[in-house]
Each structure stands twice: as C-alpha cells, then as structure tokens.
Amino acid sequence: MIKTLGAKKFNSYANRGMTLEADLSATNEFYLVNDIAVIYKKPTPITISKVNYPSRVEAVIKEGYFRTPSTTDYNGIYKGKYIDFEAKETKSSTSFPLNNIHAHQIEHLKRICNHGGIGFLIVRFTTINKTFFLSYEVLEDFMNSSDRKSIPLSYFMDKGYIIKDRYNPRVDYISILDKLYFGGSL
Numbered sequence: 001m002i003k004t005l006g007a008k009k010f011n012s013y014a015n016r017g018m019t020l021e022a023d024l025s026a027t028n029e030f031y032l033v034n035d036i037a038v039i040y041k042k043p044t045p046i047t048i049s050k051v052n053y054p055s056r057v058e059a060v061i062k063e064g065y066f067r068t069p070s071t072t073d074y075n076g077i078y079k080g081k082y083i084d085f086e087a088k089e090t091k092s093s094t095s096f097p098l099n100n101i102h103a104h105q106i107e108h109l110k111r112i113c114n115h116g117g118i119g120f121l122i123v124r125f126t127t128i129n130k131t132f133f134l135s136y137e138v139l140e141d142f143m144n145s146s147d148r149k150s151i152p153l154s155y156f157m158d159k160g161y162i163i164k165d166r167y168n169p170r171v172d173y174i175s176i177l178d179k180l181y182f183g184g185s186l
Contacts, residue, residue, distance in 0.1 A: 020089045020124045020131070020171070024074065027169040037174055039076030039083060071108040072119075078174060079182055082117035084109065085173075093127045095150035098143070106143070109136040118181055122163065122173060125153065132160040133176045 024041070031037040050063035072086040086105055090096050101121070109119035119136035134151075138159045142151055161176045178184035 020087050020122070021073075023170040024087055024122070027171045027173070028074070028076075030169040031174060037076060037078035037083070039074055039078070041074055042071065072105055078118075078177060081181065082112065082115075083177070084112045084117055085120045085122060087122045087124075089124045089126050091126055092150075093125060093153070095152045096123050096125070096156070097150045099149065106139070110140065113137065118177065120173075122171065123156065123160075125156075128153075129165070130156075131163040131165075131171060132156040133163055133173055134160040135180065 021041075028037075028039045028041070031039060050061070052060045052062050054060075072084050074087065075082070075084045077083060086101060086109070088096070088100050090100065112119040113136050121134045121136075121139060122131065123134060124131040130153075134156060139151075142155060142159070161179075163171050163173055163176065166172055175184075
C-alpha cells in the first residue's frame with residue numbers, strides 16, 4: 001500500500017515553478033515513507049569562521065568557507081546497491097553545458113561505479129520542462145567521444161531516459177534504476 005506524506009501539502013506536478021531540488025526532496029521522502037529506498041541530499045561541507053551572538057536565538061553566521069569541494073548532491077541505498085547522483089537544471093532548451101558539472105564530481109561518480117555502485121545524473125531542461133536520467137557510463141562515453149563543451153538535448157533523447165512528471169513520486173528515477181540495473185523491462 002502506498003502511504004501519503006502526512007499532513008504536508010504538495011502542489012500538483014503541473015506546477016512549473018517547482019525546482020528540481022524540491023521535487024527530488026519530495027520524491028526521496030516518498031521513497032523513504034513507503035520503504036522503497038533510502039536516499040538523502042548530502043550537506044555541503046562548510047566551516048563557520050565568524051558568528052555574531054547578540055543572544056542564543058539571534059546568532060548570525062557572518063563568515064564561512066567551503067572546507068572541501070562537495071562530491072555529488074544525493075546518495076543512499078536501493079535494493080542493496082549504493083546510489084549516488086548529481087542533479088542539475090539548465091535554462092537551455094538545446095543542450096546541457098558540461099561546465100555545470102565539475103571534474104571532481106565526474107571523478108567521484110566514476111569511483112562509485114568502479115566499486116559496484118550506481119552513479120548517474122538527473123538533468124532538467126527547465127524551459128522545455130523535460131527531466132532526464134543519464135547514467136555515468138553514458139556520460140563517460142560522451143565525454144570520451146566528443147570535443148563538445150555541452151551535451152545536446154538530442155543525446156539525452158537518444159541515450160538518456162525521460163523521467164515523466166508525476167504527482168507521487170514527482171521525479172521517479174527509481175523506475176529507471178529498476179529497468180537498467182534490476183532486470184525490469186524498458
């Protein structure tokens with residue numbers, strides 16, 4: 001039985017103002033509540049160096065810095081497999097600029113896959129409202145075979161998987177994992 005997400009109210013998936021991160025948070029909560037998967041957004045490692053304490057409840061961070069470059073946005077476990085992915089949005093309607101993903105993030109996804117985990121990207125083209133799943137292996141193949149500085153939309157259409165808008169879960173990437181890695185049919 002599918003459980004609802006408690007008293008929280010969610011807008012229809014047709015709400016084009018939702019960000020990919022908000023949609024993924026709702027999706028991951030749905031997966032957790034329904035005991036489908038355990039996936040979390042990773043916190044960005046920040047060191048706080050100056051805080052103004054006028055009182056305990058009014059403490060304000062005045063200065064901080066990133067300790068180390070973060071790896072990817074999300075990680076967790078599904079059907080006994082470690083899952084790790086980066087989520088990105090682009091306003092372009094024709095391509096995804098590769099400078100939107102950093103070299104250390106690509107290297108991290110490579111390491112995950114080399115150790116038996118599942119690494120991938122979720123990319124939303126906001127102006128055309130299409131969200132894609134692109135496995136690390138497909139990303140690596142593109143980077144090794146092309147000198148382009150962006151991945152064309154046509155490549156996502158050909159080699160990636162469209163994640164259709166839904167109400168719950170909003171960004172159902174688990175259904176694609178099932179098809180690609182756990183014997184489901186495409």
